[in-house]
Amino acid sequence: MNIRDIETFQAAIPLKKQFKTALRTVTIAESVVVKVTCDNGVIGFGEAPPTHVITGDSLASVDYMLTEVFKPLLIGESLLYREQLFEKIQTAAVGNTSAKAALDMALYDCIAQQARMPLAQFLGGYHETIETDYTVSVNSPGEMAEDAQQYVNDGFSVLKVKVGKDLIKTDVARIQAIREQIGSDVFIRLDANQGWDAKGAVKAIRQMEDLGLDIELIEQPVKAHDLEGLKYVTDHTDTPIMADESVFSPMDAKRVLEMRAADLINIKLMKTGGIHQALKIAKLAQIYGVDCMVGSMIETKIGITAAAHFAASQPNVTRYDFDAPLMLADDLIEGGITYKGSSIDLGGKTGLGIKAVHQDYVRID
Template sequence: MIIRSIETFQVAVPLKKAFKTALRTVTVAEAIYIRIQLDNGREGFGEAPPTHVITGESMASIQFAIEEVFKPLLIGKDLRYHEQLFQSLHRSMVHNTSAKAAIDMALYDLLAQEAGLPLYQYLGGARSELITDYTVSVNTPIEMAEDATRYVRDGFHILKIKVGIGEIEEDIKRIKAIRKAVGLDIKLRLDANQGWTAKEAVRAIGQIEDELLNIEFIEQPVLAHDIEGLKYVTDHTLTPIMADESVFSIYDAKRVIEMRAADLINIKLMKAGGIYQALKIASLAASHDMKCMTGSMIETKLGVGAAAHFAASQSNIIHYDFDAPLMLKEDLLKGGIQYEGSKITFDTAPGLGIERINKGGN
């Protein structure tokens, strides 16, 4: 189980429709794919998307971290001593969490393959299928209502509504238009992507509650570093508040939990640096009876698949935001997770179940 080679290659897939949030607009999903090969011929795959406004990474920085730092560190090492490998990976450089996540998921892919188990079973196997939401990008209230109606028609019963751009009144109009369009049976959750101040968030959420718009929870209402502001919102509203960009590491999670600054945490592999660290965050949250969500950046089915396997392995991860591959014009992979409307199922093949990368992989 000696690591023989690590290859990287770039991919880019256009989105069906521009993805707009309070932080950015995306029209093309870019990523670095990696392939790690062992001396026995097994191959493990990973993905790292550049998300400048969240992780601070670019395609160039991801490429550099993998080729110049991680590759020399790992080639020739024995995967059987993987605890040491993961610790070395995370000590080798600060930040660069998406680059670390790509290496991490490829190593876990290989470990599960060697065990002869799908990755979610190798990690714990809490459940065998997931239900994802679908995200409604920020646009005019009319356009967002039309998009929401289409997603419901396509079989999605949980919608994640992007807000946080412009005046609070405009966000309220967006939410009301969507609720009117889809009815009361559809679950709505909001994501402000740091777009509000603490007082704006309390005012907006108070109005949402007063108008009985029935929101499941609200994600990252304030700036990532403003943990006191996050706590202020949590303390002064009834709707559950979720920390996303505020939590990259187990140390971030510890601070949020100890301050009671949020009710929920969104664990993303690209923030945590991969499954190894994400498991620690999930375990810490579970020890405080805190439920979590797992989501993704704008990723292909490779990165999202790894996140889905992780999420399915942990009993306290009960919310899933894995719609990114459905936003893309094509699927670069054969194998991996499968979608049937909002339902995600896992291949019985060991590891991530990736059979082939259709572009650039072979």
């Protein structure tokens, strides 16, 4: 089974509501979709959204890497030697993790289809069902409390709340308002997106602990490069701390794990460069007895389907942040995962189970 063609398309789908974090505001989900066609007719899909403030990738850079670098390198190559393929992808360029991830997931889609297995089973087959959280975007305390209540009404029992954009006292007020609104039965996890410094993070977290706000975990409280600061927060608070932007590669994960700089790791395919590298991070974390969450950028159901299959395959992936498609005004694909409230059904089809990409939101270059 050899690679016959690699094609790219650009897609753009409006969000139902602005998505705001400490790093950016998003109103439209843009993405580069990649389609890999094999000589036996098997077709695999992947995608890469541009997330300049995290990965440094843009629509133009992703498309260039896929069409001008990876395509000439991989056309005619056999998927039966996948370790060689993924090594070529990783060593062909420094960085460019989103473009690598898009191609990686499309290749895994093809490989699992050829094996006649859903990708989750091909990768390990551990979890049968997974449940996503829903993200509360950064706004005023009152608006965030109203949004949180709506998501709980929609069937979500875990909320991921964005903080880190304003003063610490404002963040504490946000969480107080949300907890008062939704009660004590709903899990709240926070994501500061690098918005605090180490001492400020400890101050904020201790305040929330003293107020009994019952926070499940705090994600990336400090700058990505500040591993000493991350460790300081981890060592000086009782609430579990999760590394996100601090971990792109297996080497990054190794440093965080060796330092005991965080209690948990958030794996995202757009950071790791795809499933092949993400598997290494998950296995390394498992050796250290550390659980992982698998999250995403603002992606369509193509990328989230790939991430969900990876997450369901690993025993130490215990948390899931796959709400992005639910934020979009429409669906880009036919097939893939399906949602019932917070529950995600992988579908049971071979590969990613993607039948078609709808053309309404796709521009063919």
